[in-house]
Structure formats: structure tokens, C-alpha cells
Amino acid sequence: MTCAPRRVAAANTAVTPAIEAEGLHKRFGNLEVLKNVNFRANDGEVVSILGASGSGKSTFLRCLNLLEMPSAGQLRIFGEEVQLRPVGGNLRIADRKQVDRLRTQVAMVFQNFCLWSHMTVLDNLMEAPVHVQRRSRAEVRDEAEAVLKRVGLIERTRAYPSQLSGGQQQRAAIARALIMKPRVLLFDEPTSALDPELVGEVLKVMRDLAEEGRTMLIVTHEMAFARDVSSRILFLENGQIGAEGSPRQLFGGGVNERFDQFISRFNQG
Numbered sequence: 001m002t003c004a005p006r007r008v009a010a011a012n013t014a015v016t017p018a019i020e021a022e023g024l025h026k027r028f029g030n031l032e033v034l035k036n037v038n039f040r041a042n043d044g045e046v047v048s049i050l051g052a053s054g055s056g057k058s059t060f061l062r063c064l065n066l067l068e069m070p071s072a073g074q075l076r077i078f079g080e081e082v083q084l085r086p087v088g089g090n091l092r093i094a095d096r097k098q099v100d101r102l103r104t105q106v107a108m109v110f111q112n113f114c115l116w117s118h119m120t121v122l123d124n125l126m127e128a129p130v131h132v133q134r135r136s137r138a139e140v141r142d143e144a145e146a147v148l149k150r151v152g153l154i155e156r157t158r159a160y161p162s163q164l165s166g167g168q169q170q171r172a173a174i175a176r177a178l179i180m181k182p183r184v185l186l187f188d189e190p191t192s193a194l195d196p197e198l199v200g201e202v203l204k205v206m207r208d209l210a211e212e213g214r215t216m217l218i219v220t221h222e223m224a225f226a227r228d229v230s231s232r233i234l235f236l237e238n239g240q241i242g243a244e245g246s247p248r249q250l251f252g253g254g255v256n257e258r259f260d261q262f263i264s265r266f267n268q269g
């Protein structure tokens, strides 16, 4: 199944950078995991991040969201430079308020859902808007229900995570991200923990979000999905960008030998 071609900005339409990383480095002790990564995702782009296990994909996403502190480099979110200061070989947050504010604009969806097991689906969604953003319960409840409808979970509002399938749990986690009205969605292998028959329902929700023109960065091993939905592919190799281009360019083959080898493993499977 192929999506309609994604919106392409006309030549005279202003392009808004959503997330930019410049000279991004990340070290864990002596292990250099990201090496001078320069990257920009524009507003409305869907970028799939592909690469072998251990190539630094999760670390890259986590640095963009400051769940992991980069060792060096600059980050900009919608043009605003994140204030970071060097301390003993790593960067630290220099302005906590700024980061709290920017973090609400960049939501992350994890492989293992990370729902709170002691809360219903509805309460999982309402927790941050009500307790962190201090918004009214009634208003948030209406929004939560609307978001749950969109991901096809309105029937399971009162269920606990353990009563849901993996696919439903991941859709609940996506709903929990959406209710914060983020401007960018980061997905770290959102379907890798799912039984194969449940992958499709999560990819469908993501496909719908992509078609709405949302800015999304997706680490995935779902090659057909990445090829169909992405406006751009980023191939990470040993902490560096090994190749970058449109799905058509890269999946067409012949651009980067190592990328071709990488995807041939999936084609055989």
C-alpha cells in the first residue's frame, strides 16, 4: 500500500526548521556513540531513522529530546537554541524552564509503551495535562476522549494497560503523546515489541498522523512503512550519518553500498 505523495513545499513557501542538531556528539565514558551529527527536520517532515542495532539511533532521538545530554553540539527547536553549558565533558541544561517548555513541544513514543500500569487509559492521558500543566479535568477529559477516538481506543477508556493488547497499549501511548499537542513526535521503534499481527494497527495510526502533515522522526525496522511514509530517510552507521535522502533515492539502490546491504537483510526476511 502506498500513501499519496506527501506535501512538498512550493519553491516560494517558507520552510520552518523544526529540530536542528549541529555537531552533535555523545560519549558514554570512552564509547563515542554519536560523532558530529548534523541534522535538520523541517516542520511537516517525516524522517525515518534506519540503522543496525547499536548504531546510535535511540541515543540520537534521546539527545534531541534531552532525555540524554549530548556531550557536545547545539540543538535548536523551532529556531530556538537550547541553552546548554559544558560541565566535565558533557553538556548540562542551563535553563531548566526553557527545557521544560521545549519538551512539551517534542513528545516521544517508546518501544515499550511506558504507560503507568496502575492507571486506566484515560488517567494515563490525563496525568500530565492535569498535574503538570494544571489544566481543568473537564476540558482535558473531553480532549482525551477525542484523541482516544482518533487512535481507535474510545471503547477502552477505562481499561488498565494489562487488559490491553500490545497494539492497543502502543496506541494509548501515542494518544498520551498527542494530548500534549506536541509540534514534533519522536518514535523509537514503536512496533518492535509487538506481535506481528498487531504491528499494522499502530502503523496505521502513525500513517494517519504523517498524512496530517505532522513532524515525525521515526526509528523503525519497518522498511515498507519507512519507504512509503517518510519524506526523508536517515541512515545511521556507527554514530554517523551514513546516508541521507528521499526514500525513492535510497531504496532505489546504488546510492550507498552499506545502506543497500542493510536493507537487503530485510528483503530476504
Ligand code: ADP
Residues within 6 Å of the ligand: 028, 031, 033, 051, 052, 053, 054, 055, 056, 057, 058, 059, 060
Ligand atoms: P540503537 O538504538 O541504534 O540500537 P543505541 O543508541 O541504543 O543504539 O546505542 C548505541 C551505543 O551506545 C551502543 O553501543 C550502546 O551499548 C551504547 N549505549 C547506549 N546507551 C548507553 C548508556 N546509557 N550507557 C552506556 N552505553 C550506552
Ligand code: MG
Residues within 6 Å of the ligand: 057, 058, 059, 189
Ligand atoms: Mg534503539
